[in-house]
Amino acid sequence: MRIPRNVVERVRDTSDILSIVQDYVRLKKAGSNYLGLCPFHREKTPSFNVSPANGFFKCFGCGKGGDTITFVMEIERLEFVDAIRWLADRAGIEIPKTEEGKKAYDKRESVYEALRFASEYYVGKLNDPASGAQAREYLLGRALTEKTISRFSVGYAPDSWDGLIKAAEKAHIKLETLKKAGLVIERQDGKGYYDRFRERIMFPIQSHVGKFVGFGGRLLADNPKAPKYLNSPETEVYHKSTVLYGLFQSKRMARQEASILLVEGYTDVLALDQAGIGSAACCGTALTLQQVGLLGRYAKEIRLLYDADRAGAAATERAIDVVLQGGVAASVVSLPEGEDPDSFVREKGADAFRLHLKTATKDWVDAFFLASLSDNGFGTLHKKRQAISKVAQRIAYMKDDILRKMYVQKASQLFAISERDMAYEITRQASSNQAQQQPSQTLREENASAAPVNFDAISESEKTLLQLMLEEGAPMIKYILGNMAYDEFQEGPSQRLVDLLIETHEAHGDEVQSAFRSGKANADEITQQLIVDILMPRHEISKGWGAKKINVPRLNEKSKRIAEDCMMRVKGAVVKREIQRVRHEMMNAPEGSEDRGRLQKKYLNQKRYLLRINNRKLFED
Numbered sequence: 001m002r003i004p005r006n007v008v009e010r011v012r013d014t015s016d017i018l019s020i021v022q023d024y025v026r027l028k029k030a031g032s033n034y035l036g037l038c039p040f041h042r043e044k045t046p047s048f049n050v051s052p053a054n055g056f057f058k059c060f061g062c063g064k065g066g067d068t069i070t071f072v073m074e075i076e077r078l079e080f081v082d083a084i085r086w087l088a089d090r091a092g093i094e095i096p097k098t099e100e101g102k103k104a105y106d107k108r109e110s111v112y113e114a115l116r117f118a119s120e121y122y123v124g125k126l127n128d129p130a131s132g133a134q135a136r137e138y139l140l141g142r143a144l145t146e147k148t149i150s151r152f153s154v155g156y157a158p159d160s161w162d163g164l165i166k167a168a169e170k171a172h173i174k175l176e177t178l179k180k181a182g183l184v185i186e187r188q189d190g191k192g193y194y195d196r197f198r199e200r201i202m203f204p205i206q207s208h209v210g211k212f213v214g215f216g217g218r219l220l221a222d223n224p225k226a227p228k229y230l231n232s233p234e235t236e237v238y239h240k241s242t243v244l245y246g247l248f249q250s251k252r253m254a255r256q257e258a259s260i261l262l263v264e265g266y267t268d269v270l271a272l273d274q275a276g277i278g279s280a281a282c283c284g285t286a287l288t289l290q291q292v293g294l295l296g297r298y299a300k301e302i303r304l305l306y307d308a309d310r311a312g313a314a315a316t317e318r319a320i321d322v323v324l325q326g327g328v329a330a331s332v333v334s335l336p337e338g339e340d341p342d343s344f345v346r347e348k349g350a351d352a353f354r355l356h357l358k359t360a361t362k363d364w365v366d367a368f369f370l371a372s373l374s375d376n377g378f379g380t381l382h383k384k385r386q387a388i389s390k391v392a393q394r395i396a397y398m399k400d401d402i403l404r405k406m407y408v409q410k411a412s413q414l415f416a417i418s419e420r421d422m423a424y425e426i427t428r429q430a431s432s433n434q435a436q437q438q439p440s441q442t443l444r445e446e447n448a449s450a451a452p453v454n455f456d457a458i459s460e461s462e463k464t465l466l467q468l469m470l471e472e473g474a475p476m477i478k479y480i481l482g483n484m485a486y487d488e489f490q491e492g493p494s495q496r497l498v499d500l501l502i503e504t505h506e507a508h509g510d511e512v513q514s515a516f517r518s519g520k521a522n523a524d525e526i527t528q529q530l531i532v533d534i535l536m537p538r539h540e541i542s543k544g545w546g547a548k549k550i551n552v553p554r555l556n557e558k559s560k561r562i563a564e565d566c567m568m569r570v571k572g573a574v575v576k577r578e579i580q581r582v583r584h585e586m587m588n589a590p591e592g593s594e595d596r597g598r599l600q601k602k603y604l605n606q607k608r609y610l611l612r613i614n615n616r617k618l619f620e621d
């Protein structure tokens, strides 16, 4: 479905690239721009730039760049129209729906809509005094406040086989869509469907950007025949291994604190959030590398806070492996025997919990050492040897040399072996880690789909001319294009951008700059990439030209002078090539021939022209 042009423009105008990128990348201010680790390729030193002033991002590592829409398309793997929808959704801009548009509505989008509808339905049932009383009593009994309940859109699925189905029917949501959303189950006799979730407290699972993707349902009444927790199945929009419950609500806190707690249950997340502490939980799966990657966008450290029981201890050990493998720091928070975060906060209060966090957080290596010990130490030397291998394997995941050395020191002390032996064991483990790690490394690289274009072939002078026109607008476009021939710009993207400048100048007059800035200029993908390349700080004129010993004052004062310099160089290069060509032809022409005379004349003309260029006698105001 086509989205009206004015809506696209409004979306472009209102979407703030900084806040959008920050949902995915930790950014640091660097001058007027922001810098971070590229989400599209693996890197250790940041080369991913965001320029809020231009509304652009650009990675100098993999070459990806563009505006907010491009970013959303790439990171969420959406088509243009869906990216606009996604941004409109986020900004609260309504996209008018025609009847025809409704039909063509993207399938995925309709599944999201069904899930959103279901969430509203469950919230409504919880708030309904008739159906929701018992569920509310349960939630408030767990000391959850109204605010928390609504912040996480907690709801209730009543004891009915077709409550949701009927409500959805009224809202013109197809049964087929409910099925795709995992909300209904087909009857065994094949005659119709029934609601998947019944008589359950409903915890909607949201993606980290807030889309409803599935549900976790907790049984309200004790019923030994039904599972206590029931989760949505995997659907085309719900992939358990890539989603974390609560991350949407806690990502801001995670970024502020540079750490996030990983807990086991939905109610743990709620209780902690209420206490002002950010946390997230896996939904019925073990922690995956993808989830660690997602958490790593917000937090430098993942603190594992699993239940204080055997299952919790085992899950903690597994999680440490994955967190370290994902390149994020890991620590472990222990709880008193038998407690979970929810019960601890409820009984002892938020302040006591925060204090506990401070005192009971241990580095994973200390926690692991303690966990390996039983009443009689390691028990056997064989067990101790196994523990050493495990520690070495984990240290081997670390990429930072200093950090690794610190861990070698620490671990060799704990396990009472020499640092040399520990270092040797780490090297041994590193090679087996590498063998295991191969498949996961391609995860992110798959994201890098469209090949970035390299504009190195376009000379700096030419880029500067294009930059001046883009930045200074109408007067500069008139000046430069008044003095440059079209063919003096390089064939391909460069000439296309000149075309676009002319076209946009004709359509928008003196508003040409803002037309470019707000995306009203009709740039194709490659031209768009060129614009980004040109406007990114790498080509800051004052720097680049200063280094080339061309005496050029600041852009805003003397941009005309810079333009002259560039035109001179671009023209000069073109003419020099032409002079060489003519000279070559002239030498090959027979002496005294007519051809030779003509070429000689041309050669001299070109020489004179070059002189005029070099003396700047060429440029008209």
Ligand SMILES: [Zn+2]
Pocket (backbone or CB within 6 Å): 038, 039, 040, 041, 048, 059, 060, 061, 062, 063, 064
């Ligand atoms: Zn990159």
